Amino acid sequence: MGHVFADITLKNAGDKIRVECGAIKAPEVRETAVRALVDTGAGTLIIKEWVQVRLGLEVVGLRRVSLGNNTKEICKVTEPVEIHWKDRQTTCPALVIPGDGGVLLGVIPIEDMDLVVDPTKQELLGAHGDEVISLVM
Secondary structure: OOOOEEEEEEEEHHHHHHHHOOOOOHHHOOEEEEEEEEOOOOOOEEEEHHHHHHHOOOEEEEEEEEOOOOOEEEEEEEOOEEEEEOOEEEEEOEEEEOOOOOEEEOHHHHHHOOEEEEOOOOEEEEOOOOOOOOOOO
Protein backbone atom coordinates (compact mmCIF):
# COMPACT_ATOMS: atom_id res chain seq x y z
CA MET A 1 0.00 0.00 0.00
CA GLY A 2 1.27 3.48 -0.84
CA HIS A 3 1.05 6.56 1.29
CA VAL A 4 -2.36 8.05 2.04
CA PHE A 5 -2.64 11.77 2.79
CA ALA A 6 -5.55 13.83 4.07
CA ASP A 7 -6.12 17.57 4.15
CA ILE A 8 -7.08 18.45 7.72
CA THR A 9 -7.47 21.59 9.78
CA LEU A 10 -6.05 21.72 13.30
CA LYS A 11 -7.40 24.18 15.87
CA ASN A 12 -6.34 25.04 19.40
CA ALA A 13 -9.24 23.55 21.43
CA GLY A 14 -8.33 25.73 24.42
CA ASP A 15 -8.89 28.81 22.25
CA LYS A 16 -12.38 27.54 21.42
CA ILE A 17 -13.15 27.33 25.16
CA ARG A 18 -11.76 30.84 25.67
CA VAL A 19 -14.21 32.07 22.98
CA GLU A 20 -17.12 30.48 24.87
CA CYS A 21 -15.96 32.21 28.07
CA GLY A 22 -15.68 35.56 26.30
CA ALA A 23 -11.92 35.83 26.87
CA ILE A 24 -11.16 36.04 23.11
CA LYS A 25 -13.15 36.52 19.91
CA ALA A 26 -13.81 33.69 17.43
CA PRO A 27 -11.37 35.06 14.79
CA GLU A 28 -8.59 34.73 17.38
CA VAL A 29 -8.81 30.91 17.49
CA ARG A 30 -5.45 29.68 16.24
CA GLU A 31 -5.68 27.14 13.43
CA THR A 32 -3.69 25.76 10.54
CA ALA A 33 -4.50 23.64 7.49
CA VAL A 34 -2.07 20.78 6.87
CA ARG A 35 -1.67 17.80 4.60
CA ALA A 36 -1.28 14.89 7.03
CA LEU A 37 0.09 11.44 6.40
CA VAL A 38 -2.58 8.95 7.44
CA ASP A 39 -0.70 6.46 9.60
CA THR A 40 -2.68 3.58 11.09
CA GLY A 41 0.53 2.49 12.84
CA ALA A 42 0.51 5.69 14.88
CA GLY A 43 -1.76 5.85 17.89
CA THR A 44 -2.80 9.48 17.88
CA LEU A 45 -2.13 12.86 16.30
CA ILE A 46 1.58 13.52 15.93
CA ILE A 47 2.76 17.03 15.11
CA LYS A 48 6.08 18.79 14.69
CA GLU A 49 7.23 21.71 16.80
CA TRP A 50 6.31 24.29 14.14
CA VAL A 51 2.64 23.20 14.39
CA GLN A 52 2.73 23.41 18.19
CA VAL A 53 4.11 26.96 17.96
CA ARG A 54 1.65 28.06 15.25
CA LEU A 55 -1.31 26.80 17.30
CA GLY A 56 0.10 28.09 20.60
CA LEU A 57 -0.39 24.70 22.24
CA GLU A 58 0.62 24.35 25.88
CA VAL A 59 2.61 21.30 26.95
CA VAL A 60 0.71 19.29 29.57
CA GLY A 61 3.10 16.38 29.97
CA LEU A 62 5.80 14.14 28.55
CA ARG A 63 5.53 10.63 27.17
CA ARG A 64 8.13 8.07 26.12
CA VAL A 65 7.26 6.75 22.65
CA SER A 66 8.67 4.30 20.12
CA LEU A 67 9.04 5.83 16.69
CA GLY A 68 8.72 4.06 13.35
CA ASN A 69 12.51 3.78 13.04
CA ASN A 70 12.63 1.80 16.33
CA THR A 71 14.12 4.67 18.32
CA LYS A 72 12.73 5.80 21.66
CA GLU A 73 11.99 9.49 22.27
CA ILE A 74 10.58 11.57 25.08
CA CYS A 75 7.84 13.62 23.41
CA LYS A 76 5.81 16.55 24.62
CA VAL A 77 2.07 16.00 25.04
CA THR A 78 -0.06 19.06 24.26
CA GLU A 79 -3.37 20.37 25.42
CA PRO A 80 -6.24 19.15 23.18
CA VAL A 81 -6.26 19.86 19.46
CA GLU A 82 -9.44 19.95 17.40
CA ILE A 83 -9.00 17.95 14.18
CA HIS A 84 -11.32 18.68 11.25
CA TRP A 85 -11.65 16.51 8.13
CA LYS A 86 -14.41 17.54 5.75
CA ASP A 87 -17.60 17.59 7.87
CA ARG A 88 -16.15 15.56 10.74
CA GLN A 89 -14.17 16.55 13.79
CA THR A 90 -12.65 15.14 16.93
CA THR A 91 -10.49 16.43 19.77
CA CYS A 92 -7.39 14.81 21.25
CA PRO A 93 -4.01 15.73 22.68
CA ALA A 94 -1.09 15.69 20.26
CA LEU A 95 2.39 14.25 20.61
CA VAL A 96 5.12 16.65 19.50
CA ILE A 97 8.21 15.17 17.90
CA PRO A 98 11.25 17.31 17.19
CA GLY A 99 12.37 18.45 13.79
CA ASP A 100 10.80 19.69 10.61
CA GLY A 101 8.29 17.80 8.56
CA GLY A 102 4.67 16.92 8.50
CA VAL A 103 1.78 15.76 10.61
CA LEU A 104 0.74 12.15 11.20
CA LEU A 105 -2.95 11.36 11.65
CA GLY A 106 -3.08 8.25 13.84
CA VAL A 107 -5.66 5.55 14.39
CA ILE A 108 -7.43 7.02 17.45
CA PRO A 109 -8.62 10.22 15.72
CA ILE A 110 -9.26 8.26 12.50
CA GLU A 111 -11.58 5.87 14.32
CA ASP A 112 -13.17 8.61 16.41
CA MET A 113 -14.19 10.42 13.22
CA ASP A 114 -15.55 7.11 11.83
CA LEU A 115 -13.05 7.06 8.96
CA VAL A 116 -11.39 4.23 7.07
CA VAL A 117 -8.40 4.00 4.76
CA ASP A 118 -9.23 2.69 1.29
CA PRO A 119 -5.99 0.96 0.22
CA THR A 120 -7.18 0.55 -3.39
CA LYS A 121 -7.96 4.23 -3.94
CA GLN A 122 -5.28 5.30 -1.45
CA GLU A 123 -7.57 7.76 0.29
CA LEU A 124 -9.31 8.45 3.55
CA LEU A 125 -13.08 7.88 3.49
CA GLY A 126 -16.04 8.07 5.83
CA ALA A 127 -16.80 4.55 7.08
CA HIS A 128 -20.48 5.09 6.28
CA GLY A 129 -20.06 7.26 3.19
CA ASP A 130 -20.96 10.89 3.77
CA GLU A 131 -23.34 9.97 6.57
CA VAL A 132 -22.05 11.23 9.90
CA ILE A 133 -23.24 9.00 12.74
CA SER A 134 -23.86 10.84 15.98
CA LEU A 135 -25.63 10.09 19.21
CA VAL A 136 -28.03 12.75 20.39
CA MET A 137 -28.96 12.67 24.08
